[in-house]
Amino acid sequence: MALRKPVIATSGGGTNEVIDNNVNGYLIHSGNYSQLESSIQQLVENPDIRERFGNAGFQMARERFDSKIVTKKYSSLYREFI
Numbered sequence: 001m002a003l004r005k006p007v008i009a010t011s012g013g014g015t016n017e018v019i020d021n022n023v024n025g026y027l028i029h030s031g032n033y034s035q036l037e038s039s040i041q042q043l044v045e046n047p048d049i050r051e052r053f054g055n056a057g058f059q060m061a062r063e064r065f066d067s068k069i070v071t072k073k074y075s076s077l078y079r080e081f082i
Contacts, residue, residue: 001061005052008039018064024057048072 001007001018007074009015021027026039041052063069 001054001057002056002065004058006043006050007057008036008043018060020056020060024053024060 001024007019009019009025009027011021011027012030016027019025019027020062026042028039043053052075
C-alpha cells in the first residue's frame with residue numbers, strides 16, 4: 001500500500017481493518033481460488049482500478065500508519081499506563 005499498489009488479501013483478523021473491499025483492494029475468502037483468479041484478472045484488465053486502489057491504499061497507509069502518527073499513539077498509550 002505504501003508503494004501505491006492494489007492489494008488482494010484474505011479476509012479475517014486484522015486484514016479487514018486495513019483493506020476496504022473494492023476501495024483499496026480486494027478481500028477474498030481463504031482457499032477460494034476462483035475468487036483470487038477473478039480479482040487478479042480484474043486488476044490486470046483494469047488500469048483505472050489498479051490506480052484507484054493504489055492511491056486509496058497509499059492515502060490510508062499515510063493516515064493510519066505514518067511513523068509519526070504511530071509513535072504519537074504509542075506514547076499516549078504508555079502515558080495512560082504510567
